[in-house]
Amino acid sequence: MSRDWNRSSLATGLLAVRCLAVLCLVVLCLVGSVRAEPATLAGRPLPPGPLGEAIMLGAALVRDTSTHPLTKAYVGNRLDCTSCHLQNGTHHSAAPFVGVATAYPAWAPREGRVITLEDRILNCFMRSENGVRPPLGSRASVAIAAYITWLSDGQPIKQNPEHSLGPNATEPLTIDPTAADAARGAALYADRCAHCHGDDGWGDDDSPPVWGPDSYNNGAGLGRVAKLASWLKVAMPPDDETLTAREAIDLAAFVNSHERPVFRLEDHLPPAERLGEYNSADGE
Ligand code: HEC
Ligand code: HEC
Structure with missing residues (x-):
């Protein structure tokens, strides 16, 4: 008799423990979903x-x-x-x-x-x-x-x-881009840039190519010496943007004196049926 009683109270106890565990789980889930930090x-x-x-x-x-x-x-x-x-x-x-x-x-x-x-x-x-x-x-x-x-x-x-x-x-520089000196830019490049972008401009796993077939084409913003100079002035070398306007323009002339892909609009548009609206007035 008392053994039966013991057995049934054990069963009830186990059931209670199980119920409590399930309840805890449910509560935890609810709290988790309410408290979940937004991404x-x-x-x-x-x-x-x-x-x-x-x-x-x-x-x-x-x-x-x-x-x-x-x-x-x-x-x-x-x-x-x-x-x-x-x-x-x-x-x-x-x-x-x-x-x-x-x-x-x-x-x-x-x-x-x-x-x-x-x-x-x-x-x-x-x-x-x-x-x-x-x-x-x-x-x-x-x-x-x-x-x-x-x-x-x-x-x-x-x-x-x-x-x-x-x-x-990026603010345009006030310096005249036609006054740029690519030879001075070459010396500056060797000194301040080549250790990352390479003597050959091809870059490596950490630094992207600055000229050659894997860089921007000559229709890009940076393909223009004035634009590249103003960008370099505020961007390069990374975390050490100390180039003067003069240095930036000379470097830009040197970087853009190298070969890079030539931009022809028709090479860069998808087939007509995938194009959607695109009307360039000057076809540049
Ligand atoms: C080779 C460098 C280069 C790369 C790569 C590049 N951009 Fe740009 N992008 C520029 C420059 C330079 C400008 C002009 C911004 C300026 O003068 O401040 C520009 C302008 C823009 C603008 C207009 C900015 C404005 O102020 O109105 C957008 C949007 C933009 N780029 C998106 C992109 C996206 C998206 C990608 C990648 C698919 C991309 N760009 C890749 C150089 C680049
Ligand atoms: C410490 C390494 C380092 C140095 C030094 C450095 N760069 Fe960069 N440069 C980078 C990295 C990295 C990027 C791409 C940024 C990114 O992915 O976060 C970049 C991007 C560029 C880009 C635009 C993307 C492309 O490949 O065309 C140009 C142009 C550029 N650098 C030119 C220069 C010039 C010129 C100098 C010298 C004044 C210079 N960099 C110095 C690491 C460097």
């Missing part, structure tokens, strides 16, 4: 759901453009967006993405029409990435636009009627 990027919380996921994907594409499965087919060199838009577009001065979305749709003198942020992104694929323009509205294009727009979140819209450039775009 963050660069120390800032992301919006929940698919928008946050698209922004996260966009950041990955900007970082790994030349190797990511979604973008590598559209890239024709070894550069990623972050090779020039340093720190994934969050660098304070080197062509930052922060604020860019506030300027669009903007007037684009090169295309001779008003373009959207997505258009502008796709143009960098054709020129700076020496690749092919991805389709408008493609997953990659939308994700990158989502990321760049997120970096402008909270800033007032201020559309740009003069250039397709955001409010923090």
Whole structure:
């Protein structure tokens, strides 16, 4: 009798322990899901759901453009967006993405029409990435636009009627680019740049190529000596942006005196059925 009683009280006890364990698990799960921190990027919380996921994907594409499965087919060199838009577009001065979305749709003198942020992104694929323009509205294009727009979140819209450039775009130098001295630039390059980008400009696993077939083409912004000089002044060497305007312009003339892919628009457009809208007035 008492053994039976013992057995049944043991069974009841075990059942209670099991119930308690299940209850604890349920409570833990609930607390976990309520308390789950929102996903963050660069120390800032992301919006929940698919928008946050698209922004996260966009950041990955900007970082790994030349190797990511979604973008590598559209890239024709070894550069990623972050090779020039340093720190994934969050660098304070080197062509930052922060604020860019506030300027669009903007007037684009090169295309001779008003373009959207997505258009502008796709143009960098054709020129700076020496690749092919991805389709408008493609997953990659939308994700990158989502990321760049997120970096402008909270800033007032201020559309740009003069250039397709955001409010923090690199300041042009006042120095005359025709006064550049490429021979002086060669000496400076050997001294300040070659240990990363190589004597032959090909770079290595850590530093991207600055000329040759795997670099930007001559239709890219940096293909112009004045633009490259203003970018170098605020971007290179990394974390030691101490070049004078004179040094920057001489270096730019030297870097751009080397061979690089030649830009012909028709080589960079997708087949007509995948093109969507694209009208460059001057066909440049
Ligand atoms: C070889 C360097 C280089 C690479 C690689 C590059 N860009 Fe750019 N991009 C530039 C320069 C230079 C500008 C002009 C910005 C300035 O003057 O501040 C620019 C401008 C832009 C702008 C317009 C900025 C504004 O202020 O309106 C966007 C958007 C942009 N790039 C997106 C991209 C994306 C996305 C990628 C990768 C698919 C990319 N770029 C790759 C150099 C580059
Ligand atoms: C410590 C190594 C280092 C030094 C020194 C350095 N760079 Fe860079 N450079 C880089 C890296 C790394 C990037 C790409 C940025 C990234 O991926 O974060 C880059 C990007 C560039 C780019 C744009 C992308 C491309 O490959 O075209 C140019 C142009 C450039 N550097 C030129 C120069 C010049 C000119 C100097 C000398 C004043 C210089 N760099 C010094 C490491 C270096």
